[in-house]
Amino acid sequence: MNWVALLVGVAVGLAVAFGRVYTELLYARERGLPPSVLFRHRDVLTPFLVLAGAANIYALWIIVAHGGVFKTSAVLGLFMLVAAQVLQLHTAIRPGVRDLELALASCVPYVYLFALYLIALVTDSHTLWLF
Amino acid sequence: MREKFSRFALLFFPTLVFLIALLSPSGEHIFVSGPLGEVRLGELPRYVAYAEGMLYLYSSPYDVWIYPRALELRLFYPTQVYISSTCGAAGGVVGGSVGSYRIDLTIPQGFEGVCLINFTSPQGWSEVVTLRVKAVDWYPGIYERVVVTLRGVGWQFVQVGTDGWLYIWERPMSTIPLSGCVVVYNKSVLIPEVLQYRVLEAHVRPTFHTPGGGSQRYGVFLYLNGDGVLYIYPAKCPVVETPLSHAPPPLRVRLGVLKPEFGGPVFDAARVRNSTIYTTALRIVNYSLAEGTLYKLHLYTYSTPVGMWGAAMRYWFAPNVLLTTEVSLFAPLEYWELERVGDFWLYNATDGHYWVYSVVKPRYTCMPPCGIPTGWTEPLYVVVDPARQWRGWPQVVDVRREVLQPWGS
Known part of the structure; x- marks a missing residue:
């Protein structure tokens, strides 16, 4: 476990999550309603943003540090991670009603990586990057 | 229900990245x-x-x-x-x-x-x-070597000094570009001995070395018959399991000068004051400091495993104005003749040949009397050959350094 990558990831995740909390407050003040009424899933989305930020940074570090940038499957994963981070930033800056679905969509790279891992386990391969 | 799943999945999926690394x-x-x-x-x-x-x-x-x-x-x-x-x-x-x-x-x-x-x-x-x-005919792991070509007959005692000199029967013969303990002759690694020598009086030329703490010399014996090629490698000494050194025979020689006294001339013979024995894998070296009334004598004798023995010496005479009729720097007790053979003096003695390398005649008599020498004499190097087959110090024909070159490219 690389603690530096983990801590940096957690810091990034916390920053994004606090950004979301702040924008929620702004929206709530505009509408004159408490944020918990406006955003029903904020109890899950706030910790999700922290967790996902940490996961993004950690996965990014792993791919770069182990030379994954030379493999198509790893580059694909890299793009997905970037897209996921963009989606998460979007949910943080513009909280909306479809936040849950957007956040779920941003989980695609994690599922992708885990699927690769399962295939590697089954095929006795020493690497995740199959293609 | 779907919402519940989504809420759970949002917290579960990101942990998958860490799960991969942990599982x-x-x-x-x-x-x-x-x-x-x-x-x-x-x-x-x-x-x-x-x-x-x-x-x-x-x-x-x-x-x-x-x-x-x-x-x-x-x-x-x-x-x-x-x-x-x-x-x-x-x-x-x-x-x-x-x-x-x-x-x-x-x-x-x-x-x-x-x-x-x-x-x-x-x-x-x-x-x-x-x-x-x-x-390749080369000692393993070594980058360079010295090739020495010698010309001579009989057993030779060659020493490779870390001071950059090649000694044969203790006599400095040639400089060498590098020294080492592994000497290969006739496709075999010779058994080495290691002995340290120090310079006796650094300011007196030519220098004379005596055994004792100082620079190391690696000595080997080899049998020459015509031209022989020695390869010297700067490598660690091979291990000698059974030493071959023998004790030397007692020294039966006449050392000293005839000194005038009131009751007639007296032979001022050398008396050993203290001596040290150095035992190596091949030789036993006996270093003595002897004294007469007129001189000091630094002398070392050594045995060899090949039936010969040797000695090296240097005198220091006190300043004097005395006259003498006999100076015997080195002479066997009984001998028939002393002749000049090449650069050497050869005593044909009753117990073998005594070869002496010396600038002055090792024993001379004079009539009318001549002066007793003063100061440091030139060093004398002696090789005694009871079998009478040795033919003197070999010639150093050639010394050169060789470097192992890479092959194949």
Whole structure:
């Protein structure tokens, strides 16, 4: 476990999550309603943003540090991670009603990586990057 | 329901990234791309060439030739790598964790041809290194040597000094570009002895050395018959298991000068004041400081394993104005004649030939009387040959330095 990558990831995740909390407050003040009424899933989305930020940074570090940038499957994963981070930033800056679905969509790279891992386990391969 | 699943999945999916790193048998190294490892060249000596994926090495007839850390195995994945070779140059299991491993190559004695070294991991990664080995008449692991050509007959005692001189029967004969303990003659490594010498009086030329703490000399015996070639390698001394040294025969010689006294001339013979015995693998050296009333004598005698013995000496005479009729710097007790043979003096004595290398005649009488010498005399070097077959010090024909050049590229 690389603690530096983990801590940096957690810091990034916390920053994004606090950004979301702040924008929620702004929206709530505009509408004159408490944020918990406006955003029903904020109890899950706030910790999700922290967790996902940490996961993004950690996965990014792993791919770069182990030379994954030379493999198509790893580059694909890299793009997905970037897209996921963009989606998460979007949910943080513009909280909306479809936040849950957007956040779920941003989980695609994690599922992708885990699927690769399962295939590697089954095929006795020493690497995740199959293609 | 769907919402519930989504809320759960949002907290579960990101943890998958950490799960991969934590659950995988090799940890985060499951993310490596490309091969598990690579084999690279390590620290190669100057006489090894590398061309087109092949290493060009040498083997020696004297010992296994070890190339320490010649290859480097770098692992990017925590796995074990099995090493095997077709000539026994390397073997075993290395690895286990990510990192770089140095691999020594041990080329068997006298091996010639192609040797393959296989690296295999259980994950299926493998690599082959090809070695081409040439047998060469060279002591293993050494980059340079000195080739000395000697011309002479009979047993010779050659010493390679770390002071840059080559000594034969203790006499300095030639400078040499480098010194070492391994001397190869006639395709065999000679048994060496090691003895330290110090300069007796640094300001007196030519210098004379006596045994004792100082610079080392590596001595070997060899039998010359005409031209002989010696190869000197700067290597560690081979181990001598059974020393060959013998005690020398008692010294039956006349050393001193005839000194005038009131009651008539008296022979001022040398009396040993203190002596030290040095035992090496080949010789027993007896160093003595002897004294007469007029002089001091630094003398060492030594035995050899070849039935001969030798001595080296130097006198210091006190300033005097005395006259004498006999100066005997070195003379056997009984001898028939003293003749000049080449650069040497040869006593034909009752117990063998006494060869003396000396600038002045080692024993002379004078009538009318002549003066007793004063100050330091020139050094005298003596070789005693009871078998009467030795023919004097050999000539140093040639001394040159050779460097082992890489081959194959």
